[in-house]
Amino acid sequence: xxxxxxxxxxxxxxxxxxxxxxxxxxxxxxxxxxxxxxxxxxxxxxxxxxxxxxxxxxxxxxxxxxxxxxxxxxx
Amino acid sequence: xxxxxxxxxxxxxxxxxxxxxxxxxxxxxxxxxxxxxxxxxxxxxxxxxxxxxxxxxxxxxxxxxxxxxxxxxxxxxxxxxxxxxxxxxxxxxxxxxxxxxxxxxxxxxxxxxxxxxxxxxxxxxxxxxxxxxxxxxxxxxxxxxxxxxxxxxxxxxxxxxxxxxxxxxxxxxxxxxxxxxxxxxxxxxxxxxxxxxxxxxxxxxxxxxxxxxxxxxxxxxxxxxxxxxxxxxxxxxxxxxxxxxxxxxxxxxxxxxxxxxxxxxxxxxxxxxxxxxxxxxxxxxxxxxxxxxxxxxxxxxxxxxxxxxxxxxxxxxxxxxxxxxxxxxxxxxxxxxxxxxxxxxxxxxxxxxxxxxxxxxxxxxxxxxxxxxxxxxxxxxxxxxxxxxxxxxxxxxxxxxxxxxxxxxxxxxxxxxxxxxxxxxxxxxxxxxxxxxxxxxxxxxxxxxxxxxxxxxxxxxxxxxxxxxxxxxxxxxxxxxxxxxxxxxxxxxxxxxxxxxxxxxxxxxxxxxxxxxxxxxxxxxxxxxxxxxxxxxxxxxxxxxxxxxxxxxxxxxxxxxxxxxxxxxxxxxxxxxxxxxxxxxxxxxxxxxxxxxxxxxxxxxxxxxxxxxxxxxxxxxxxxxxxxxxxxxxxxxxxxxxxxxxxxxxxxxxxxxxxxxxxxxxxxx
Numbered sequence: 001x002x003x004x005x006x007x008x009x010x011x012x013x014x015x016x017x018x019x020x021x022x023x024x025x026x027x028x029x030x031x032x033x034x035x036x037x038x039x040x041x042x043x044x045x046x047x048x049x050x051x052x053x054x055x056x057x058x059x060x061x062x063x064x065x066x067x068x069x070x071x072x073x074x075x
Numbered sequence: 076x077x078x079x080x081x082x083x084x085x086x087x088x089x090x091x092x093x094x095x096x097x098x099x100x101x102x103x104x105x106x107x108x109x110x111x112x113x114x115x116x117x118x119x120x121x122x123x124x125x126x127x128x129x130x131x132x133x134x135x136x137x138x139x140x141x142x143x144x145x146x147x148x149x150x151x152x153x154x155x156x157x158x159x160x161x162x163x164x165x166x167x168x169x170x171x172x173x174x175x176x177x178x179x180x181x182x183x184x185x186x187x188x189x190x191x192x193x194x195x196x197x198x199x200x201x202x203x204x205x206x207x208x209x210x211x212x213x214x215x216x217x218x219x220x221x222x223x224x225x226x227x228x229x230x231x232x233x234x235x236x237x238x239x240x241x242x243x244x245x246x247x248x249x250x251x252x253x254x255x256x257x258x259x260x261x262x263x264x265x266x267x268x269x270x271x272x273x274x275x276x277x278x279x280x281x282x283x284x285x286x287x288x289x290x291x292x293x294x295x296x297x298x299x300x301x302x303x304x305x306x307x308x309x310x311x312x313x314x315x316x317x318x319x320x321x322x323x324x325x326x327x328x329x330x331x332x333x334x335x336x337x338x339x340x341x342x343x344x345x346x347x348x349x350x351x352x353x354x355x356x357x358x359x360x361x362x363x364x365x366x367x368x369x370x371x372x373x374x375x376x377x378x379x380x381x382x383x384x385x386x387x388x389x390x391x392x393x394x395x396x397x398x399x400x401x402x403x404x405x406x407x408x409x410x411x412x413x414x415x416x417x418x419x420x421x422x423x424x425x426x427x428x429x430x431x432x433x434x435x436x437x438x439x440x441x442x443x444x445x446x447x448x449x450x451x452x453x454x455x456x457x458x459x460x461x462x463x464x465x466x467x468x469x470x471x472x473x474x475x476x477x478x479x480x481x482x483x484x485x486x487x488x489x490x491x492x493x494x495x496x497x498x499x500x501x502x503x504x505x506x507x508x509x510x511x512x513x514x515x516x517x518x519x520x521x522x523x524x525x526x527x528x529x530x531x532x533x534x535x536x537x538x539x540x541x542x543x544x545x546x547x548x549x550x551x552x553x554x555x556x557x558x559x560x561x562x563x564x565x566x567x568x569x570x571x572x573x574x575x576x577x578x579x580x581x582x583x584x585x586x587x588x589x590x591x592x593x594x595x596x597x598x599x600x601x602x603x604x605x606x607x608x609x610x611x612x613x614x615x616x617x618x619x620x621x622x623x624x625x626x627x628x629x630x631x632x633x634x635x636x637x638x639x640x641x642x643x644x645x646x647x648x649x650x651x652x653x654x655x656x657x658x659x660x661x662x663x664x665x666x667x668x669x670x671x672x673x674x675x676x677x678x679x680x681x682x683x684x685x686x687x688x689x690x691x692x693x694x695x696x697x698x699x700x701x702x703x704x705x706x707x708x709x710x711x712x713x714x715x716x717x718x719x720x721x722x723x724x725x726x727x728x729x730x731x732x733x734x735x736x737x738x739x740x741x742x743x744x
Contacts, residue, residue, distance in 0.1 A: 017312070023486060023555050028315045029136035030557065031170045034308065036319070045354040046453035049462070049556055055169040056332065058341075058560040060449050060462075065555060 001073065003052070003066040006040045012071030013037055023065060031055040032069065077118075077125040080233060081151050083178060084162035085171050086133030087442075087561040089190040089220040093162060094130040095569055096223055097230070121230050129156070132483075135170070137177040137269065138276065138315065142483055151181060152265050158237055159185040160229075162220075165202055166194035166562070168330055172322045173315075176245055179211070180268040184237030186214045188229055193219045194562065199333035207329045212241045221567050242268070245321040250275075250313065253302045260295050261285045275299055276311045341442075341562045348443065354450045361443070369431035370507070370526065377426035385422055390415045412662045413598025418586050419658070421508055421651040425582065428473075428504040432578045433571065435473050440566030444469065445558060452556055458538050459545025461485060461556050464494040468537070471501030472530075473578065475703040478503075479710050486555055493541065493548045495710060496720045499699040500537040502530050504582075505650040509694050512654055516678035517687040525688070529695050536696060536727060544723075586651075593645050593652045597659045613660065632693060632729070633686030633736035643693070649700050685744045689736040696728035 006012055014036050017024055031054055032038065041051040041058065049062045084090040098117025115130040131150060132143035151159055161178050163171040178185060187208075195202055208215040216232050218225035244251045257271040263284055270284075278299075279292040287295070303310050348357050368374065394411050402410075438444050444466045452462025463485050471478035478498045485491040502510075507526075514525040600618040604610050613619045614637070622637025625644070629635050638660045646653040654674070661677040682690060698721050699707070708717045 019309070023557055025139050025311060025315075026135075026486065026557055028312055028319075029138060029173065030559075031173065031319060033312075033316045033319045042349065044349065044453060045351050045450050048453050049449065051349070051449065051560060055167075057167045057170060059557065060452075060560055061557045062452070062555065065557065 001071055003038060003040070003069040003071050004050075004063045006038075006071065006073065008040050008042045010073060011037060011039045011075075012073050014069060015072050016070040018068035018070070024068075027061075027065070027069070030059060032059075037074070038069075038071065077127050078157040079127045079129060079155050080119075080158045080160055081129045081131055081156045082160050082162060083131050083147060083151060083174070084133060084190075085135055085164060085167070085174060086559065088133065088162045088164040088167075088171060090133060090162045091130060092220040092567060092570055093188065093190070093218070093226075094128060095573055096220060096226055098128050119230070119233075121234065124234055126233065134174065136174060136315075138273065141486065148269070151178070151183065152269075156183065158233065159183050160188055160233065161185055162188045162190050164191050164194075165189045165217075166191045166198060166200070168202070169319070169322050169326050172325070173318060175211070175213075176318050176321070177269070179213070179240060179243065180272070181266045182239055182242060182268065185240050186216065186232050186237070187211075188220075188225075189215050189217050190220050192217050193222065193224075198339065199335075201331040203329040207325070210325060210329070212243065221564065246314075246317045249302070250317060253299065257295065257299065260287065260291075272314050275303075276314050339562070344563055345446065345560070348446050349450055358447060358450060361438070361447075365431070365434045365438070366527075366530070368434055369427050370523075374427040374430050377430075378423060381426045382423040385419055390419055408602070409595065409598055413594050413659055414591060418590050418594055418655060421590055421655050422583075422586050424504075424508045424511070424651075425579065427507065428582060429575060429579050431504055432473050432575045435470065436571055436574045437566055438469070439466070440564065440570060442561045442563045445560050448558060449560060455541075458541025459490075459493050459548070460497075460541055461487070461490050461494075463556060463558060464490065467494055467498055468501050471498045471503060473504055474581075475499050475501070475503045475699055476706045479703065479706045482710065486557070489548055492711060492716060493544055495707060496544060496548065496716075496723065497537040497540050499703060499707075499720075499724055500533045500540065500696060502533045502695055503650065503703075505700065506695060508651055508654045510691050512657075512674050513678060513682070513687045513691050515672075516675040517682060517684045525691070529691055532692060532731075533695055536731070540723070540727070589649045590652055590655050593648050594655055594659055597641070597645060597656050601660060618660075629693075631737070632732040633689045634682065634693075636681055638681065639690060643697070646694065647698055647701055647704075649702075650694065653694055683744075685739040686736060688739075689732040692735055693728045693732040696731060697725045698728075699724065 001012075003012065003014075014032060014034055016034065017027065017032075036054060039053045041053055043050050044060075047063075049060045050066055051058055051060045052066075053059075082090050082094055094115065094117060097119050117128045117130070119126040119128055129150070131147045134141075134144050134147050137144055137148050150156065159178055159181070161175050163175060165171075175187065189202075189204060192202075204215055204217060214232060216225060216229045218229055220226075246254065253275065254268070254271055257274050258267045261267065261271055261274065263270050265284070274295075278296050279289075285292075299310070303313065306313060308316055347353060350357075390411075393415065394407075397407050397410060438447075447469070448462035448465045450462075451465045455462055455464055464482070466484075467478045467481040470481050475498055478501065479495055482491045482494045482498070485494060506529075510526045510529045514522040518525040597618060601613050601616045602609060602611070603617055604615050605617050605620060610616050614623070618641050619637055621644075622641040625640040626635045626637045629640055629643070634640075638657065641660065642653045642656040645656045657674060657678070661674060678687070698704070704717070704721060707720060708714065711717050711720070
């Protein structure tokens with residue numbers, strides 16, 4: 001399951017990062033490391049990008065990038 | 076010798092606000108990640124000690140290779156910097172500390188300014204600063220930059236003597252050992268730790284300045300690979316991952332987060348402005364307010380009084396004074412018709428342009444721009460752009476130069492290039508005087524509509540260009556969009572004032588230099604022939620001859636008279652100069668109360684509404700001014716793409732003006 005599949009309000013723990021992402025390094029440096037909790041806040045009005053909360057701040061990324069972030073859903 | 080202090084921090088950490096307080100200089104702060112793109116200098120004098128303060132671009136990390144990160148890294152590594160002041164947004168501690176740890180690895184003297192402690196408290200979070208400071212071995216000063224709290228303590232800390240900070244290890248013993256090994260092999264003088272880490276992450280290609288042979292390098296690289304082969308993570312992730320582990324551990328000891336799902340102000344505003352249905356109406360409303368404030372009745376009202384002031388009080392009295400002291404007609408002509416006529420035609424627009432800049436800075440400072448980028452990303456992607464292209468495009472309505480620089484926040488080089496190619500289509504404030512004069516002369520009842528239509532045409536051309544150009548420019552690249560949505564902040568008056576003043580000053584300086592010079596040159600060339608005879612018949616003058624020579628090119632567009640051609644040529648120096656040149660060529664300086672009003676009659680005589688509209692469209696789209704051209708070259712770092720960009724713009728301008736004029740004629744306008 002990837003971050004893209006989470007619905008607004010759902011939380012997950014990052015388990016892996018895809019190798020495809022051109023922005024892998026940027027994603028990690030923004031604090032999206034393995035084991036980090038992320039929460040999906042909302043989708044943009046047109047359904048993409050997505051707003052997430054990570055390490056106490058809000059970040060937006062495209063679904064395309066979210067689909068490279070593998071997560072495990074937590075309650 | 077004065078010491079140099081480098082201010083380093085994440086975007087939106089309040090770094091520029093602090094810079095403004097420390098130096099009182101003109102530097103702009105925005106909520107859009109990465110607004111501070113230039114290296115800005117200022118001076119701090121306290122108790123007879125002087126410091127040079129450098130405001131560096133807001134960055135998240137030193138380990139990737141965006142332009143801003145490279146600028147920052149190279150600068151703080153240099154001998155020039157004596158002390159790093161790392162501004163940390165305490166309300167966003169973990170991500171901010173990531174950069175702090177990287178800065179520590181440079182090994183320079185460094186202190187931390189813990190900013191936004193008020194936001195932290197408003198969130199009901201608790202931070203044990205002493206513990207944090209002790210654990211990292213860094214001096215930490217609590218400040219609230221927006222309210223100017225803690226500044227004196229910070230200045231005292233800056234003034235004290237500083238030793239290089241002690242080196243901590245953030246890594247497991249195994250990684251630490253590998254790091255020492257790589258460091259010892261590379262033998263670098265400048266920030267050996269930082270570069271050894273890059274070697275571990277990315278291999279030999281990322282490392283410069285070493286004395287090793289390619290063979291030794293690949294041996295070292297192999298050694299790193301072997302050492303890391305049991306790791307679960309890839310080698311480019313390990314270092315950052317370990318740093319964040321260190322931070323998470325540290326943060327669990329010093330930071331108590333209020334976990335209740337409280338609705339902060341930011342949440343409540345976002346619930347509205349990024350609402351599924353309301354987002355776009357609000358967005359359009361905001362844009363409408365921006366333009367109404369600047370170019371609507373309020374701006375027009377201010378402009379009326381300001382022009383009265385310039386033309387009646389300043390120019391008329393000055394002209395009377397010249398007559399009174401009895402200067403020669405030649406000097407009177409140069410000063411009144413040349414200088415005052417040219418420069419005065421443009422200065423009258425100062426109030427409207429000021430309002431535009433004030434409103435744009437409010438939008439940036441508060442954080443709304445980032446939300447606009449968030450909701451617009453999906454739409455802009457269709458045109459080969461990104462949500463992040465949106466902020467530069469809006470800034471483009473103010474001035475193309477900072478807009479081009481603001482594109483540095485785009486990660487993807489091709490996205491960035493395409494954005495830069497279409498930014499000049501966003502009608503900058505310097506072009507507004509052209510529309511305003513022509514609309515007043517030719518579209519009396521529909522003036523506002525004629526002016527607005529220029530902005531709309533600019534946006535439409537940008538959109539269509541995006542669709543056309545993305546096939547060629549961004550072909551084959553996967554674009555991306557990762558953007559922080561910062562907390563909303565109330566803009567501080569100081570930042571607002573300094574930023575707007577910076578822009579207005581630029582406009583006045585331009586009027587006093589480029590436009591002044593252009594006005595003088597145009598006046599002299601319009602009163603002298605190529606055989607250096609004085610002439611009163613402009614058509615015989617140098618400028619008349621040059622103008623008549625190029626004019627046929629523009630004849631199919633409806634403005635084939637020589638004055639238009641000259642105005643367009645001079646417009647390359649500055650777009651306002653189109654108006655000031657016409658002001659000089661029609662000699663409107665001394666003989667009227669109001670230059671703009673005086674231009675109306677000659678323009679009515681020379682243009683039909685249709686050819687005037689074609690002319691306005693052409694000035695909107697053609698070749699940007701020389702300042703924008705130079706910035707384009709610098710930012711694209713390629714003559715080829717610079718010429719493709721301006722060639723495309725001028726080509727579009729010609730074709731569209733041709734279609735408007737010839738099409739309009741066919742339809743009987």
